[in-house]
Amino acid sequence: IDQYAVFGNPVAHSQSPFIHACFARQQQQSMHYVATQIDPESFAQQVDAFLQGQGKGLNITVPFKELAWQLAEVKTPRAALAGAVNTLWRDEQGRICGDNTDGLGLINDLTQNLGCSLKGASVLLLGAGGAVRGVIQPLLEAGCSELIIANRTPEKAQQLVQHFAETAGAAVTLHACGYSEIPAKAYDVIINGTSASLQGDLPPLPEAIVGAHSLCYDMMYSATQTPFCHWASRQGAARAVDGLGMLVEQAAEAFFRWRERRPDTAPVIAMLRQSLA
Ligand code: ATR
Structure with missing residues (x-):
């Protein structure tokens, strides 16, 4: 066998x-x-x-x-x-x-299971560690028009942007920043790729980033709502979903x-x- x-x-x-x-x-x-x-x-x-x-x-x-x-x-x-x-x-x-297969797992969960269209979407990605590295290229390939990578240590997000700039091409806005510098607007998709949820923690996020249409996705999952999903729901996000689907995908x-x-x-x-x- x-x-x-x-x-x-x-x-x-x-x-x-x-x-x-x-x-x-x-x-x-x-x-x-x-x-x-x-x-x-x-x-x-x-x-x-x-x-x-x-x-x-x-x-x-x-x-x-x-x-x-x-x-x-x-x-x-x-x-x-x-x-x-x-x-x-x-x-x-x-x-x-x-x-x-982590990145494609995320894309499949977003697009097939959750019915989210990434074509032309503005995406805010939180974190710049190993988990985030794996999902950047698949997100770019899925056709998002804007990918902002925000991290507690902004230099790490900057390094990722440099690493993926060539893949991104000119059609997409790829930008790195710290949490306090996240451009204030409502994003179509916000993905938490930090490990903060593991410590019951939440990155210090500005409120303006969540709109009534925003889909908020935590790459972590747990039996009870993750701190990020809890926060996103309170901000009035259209949906707040954890990463169980990504794991299976x-x-x-x-x-x-x-x-x-x-x-x-x-x-x-x-x-x-x-x-x-
Ligand atoms: P992983 O493989 O899970 O991505 P990692 O490579 O250690 O693990 O990356 C952890 C990520 O979560 C990093 O982006 C880290 O931010 P820093 O690069 O500034 O360290 C982020 N992170 C972890 N705990 C956090 C917290 N309490 N608040 C905000 N960000 C956190």
Whole structure:
């Protein structure tokens, strides 16, 4: 039976085994998927050993996505640009290949599950860490007309803007700033890619950025409303959504990569939401 795993540290809380078991059942795929905690010193060796044997594919989570990027001998263009890899497999020539499905997971949740059109949209992206790096190119590709990246440390947002400027092209406004300098207007989409929610915290955001039509999206998810979603609702956002759908969608893209089948994500998102409650 084909073996799959998610490598991380910590990884005990990972929902990936549940999600992939649902996909496998639904798509009648004979496969086994487990979560494995990995020591940082042995990461490279464990990846290699897993993919030499019965292991057909790996997901990589915190804190190993950058290391996985370094390990991947072949990278998809979006993974190459993101500087982080969350999906690994071996090709026919035995080379370790890497993709980053996080960004597409976000785009699919926004556009397919939430019916949000990104074409011509003004997007405000909060944060400039690893999680944000992975979603910039897919957001640009989805056709947003404006992408503002705001971060507590503005220099990090500036670096990202420089890194992605070429991809963005001239048609899109790509701009970096600190939270207090966010251009005052109501954005179509506001995405929280900071890890502030993990500490029950919220970046210091100006009020003017939320309009009655704004869709606010937290890349984090939790059983109860995240601080960012709570704040967005209070500001009168049209919708405030957490990242559970993104989690399932990035898994679906990885599953597709490995099994060449596209799972139906809606029932899995619903089941996962129910299991969190
Ligand atoms: P990840 O891989 O989750 O993106 P990271 O690379 O450490 O983790 O990035 C964390 C992001 O959340 C950064 O943008 C960080 O801001 P700084 O670059 O200024 O450190 C942001 N962040 C974390 N805690 C925050 C908080 N309490 N308020 C605002 N931003 C926060």
